Amino acid sequence: MRAGGHCDNRMYVLLIYLSGPMLVSMGIQGAPVGGVDYPRTYQEFREWFPDDASCAAYLARLRWPDGFRCPSCDHDRAWQTSTRHWKCVSCGRKTSVTAGTIFHRTRTPLSTWFAAIWLVTSQKNGASAKNLHDMLGLGSYETAWAxxxxxxxxxVRPDRELLSDVVEVDESFVGGRATGKLGASTSKAPxxxxxxxxxxxxxxxxxLGRVRLGVADSPGSKQLVDFxxxxxxxxxxxxxxxxxxxxxxxxxxFKHEYISGYSSPEPGHVTLPGPHRVASLLKRWNAGTHHYRVEREHLQYYLDxxxxxxxxxxxxARGMLFYRLLQQSVNTDPHPLAELVSRTSELFPLNDNAAEFVPSDTHGEF
Incomplete structure (x- = not known):
């Protein structure tokens, strides 16, 4: 049943039977389709997800694409006992659709979470914590940041495919300028x-094809080879x-090709053009959306x-990005807030008061 009340054979079917609705297995078949599996526009988004119940039903579809499975006995049928909970017909165990996901034990309406995900994925360069806080009326800046x-x-999917064919590998430095100093700041991260x-x-x-990014402990280390x-x-x-x-x-x-020596007369954008282009776009994104204000210990999150x-x-289809992020959200374990907000190595002050920024020379790359 689609989140607007329309029945579709790609979706779960809720059968009204005896004491309440029963969840049976009717998952997505084939590639997701706009207007059927995900909203194509903001107007459709609002129609599909007007309340917590419609959001929970959509999460159930994404969490159990092949049908409900009890985590205790592996039975495939359950009664829906509340908006977010199902009870196994066989063993009676209750399961929350948000348990073990990034929405685990959230007290905020799922509709607000969905609005945040739509905002993040529908904006070409994303959103800052201040954007999220102001537009959704969240309780604090820290909540939006978390x-x-x-x-x-x-x-990031743990099981994502490896890069293939011809892959260029190099390193760059990301960070801002130190206040009152000329040149690059020593706080730049490799x-x-x-x-x-x-x-x-x-x-x-x-x-260019796909990219992978990682924070190195120090520049020029063998960590780059392991990467x-x-x-x-x-x-x-x-x-x-x-x-x-x-x-x-x-x-x-591997088939290894390399530029002989470090003194090549060719500039970096000629010898290894791929990493050079990615580094340029990354720095522009960091400058425009986050104003260089990213802590080194949290940099990997931004790279992701x-x-x-x-x-x-x-x-x-921006709605497809919304679909993919929600799909991965129900397969991502919850992360303790204390670990997210730990700020023991603040190389860059956290205050990503962003302005929308679209590079003029990306040539459609980003």
């Missing part, structure tokens, strides 16, 4: 970049600079959001 970090954690280079295209100098091993599919071509530490990749199932957006930059 919500965004929970969503960023859900943007960021590892791996991106698929799909080759040149007509009327376009560079065509390449864990993000690239064996048999693929890995292009790097001439650092000797990369030479082992050739004996580990950039990766989520970059890898889906060509999607014309």
């Amino acid at each position: 919500w965004l970090h929970k969503l960023r954690r859900a943007m 960021v590892m970049i791996a991106v698929e280079n799909l080759g040149p295209q007509v009327n376009r100098k560079l065509r 390449a091993r864990t993000t690239v599919e064996p048999g693929s071509v890995i292009r790097t600079d001439g650092a000797r530490m990369f030479r082992t990749l050739a004996s580990e199932g 959001e950039f990766t989520f957006r970059f890898n889906r930059r060509r999607s014309s």
Whole structure:
């Protein structure tokens, strides 16, 4: 049953039987379709999710795409006892549709969570905590900040596919300028970049595929080699600079190509154009949406959001991004708030009072 009350064979079917509705298995079949599996516009979004009940029904569909399964006895039928709870017909165990997800034990209406996810995914460059706080009327800035970090954690699938074909690997530095100082701040963090280079295209100098990003402990370390091993599919071509530490990749199932020596006369955007382009877009996004104000210990969360957006930059259906993030949210474990707000290494002051920023020279890449 779609969240507007319309029945669809892709969805769960609620049968009114004896003491209440029973959830039986009718999951999504095939690729999700706009207007059927996810709202295409803001108007449809409002029609589909007017209250907590409609949101809970949608989460049930995403959490149990192949039908309900009791976590205790594996039975496939349950009675719905409240908006968010189901009771197994066989063993009687009660299960919440939000248990074990990023919505675990939330006291905020699911409709507010859904509005936050729609806002985050429908904006090309995302939203800041201040945006979220002001637009949704959340209780505090800290709540909005924690919500965004929970969503960023859900943007990365643990089982995501490795990069393949031709992959360029390099590192860059992300951070702001120290107040009252000229030049780059010593607080800039080294960021590892791996991106698929799909080759040149007509009327376009560079065509990139998917990207992976990670924070390094220190610049130029062997951690970059481990990063390449864990993000690239064996048999693929890995292009790097001439650092000797990369030479082992050739004996580990990869085809290694490198720029001989560090003194190549060619600039970085020529020798390794993929990481150079990604680094440029990442820095512009950090400057425009977050005004450089990102703490190093939380930087990976922001890199995950950039990766989520970059890898889906060509999607014309913003509703699909909403669908994918919700789908991953019900498969992401809850994260203690205390861990999210820990600020023991504040290299950058946290105050992402963002302004909407769209780079003028991204050539459709982001």
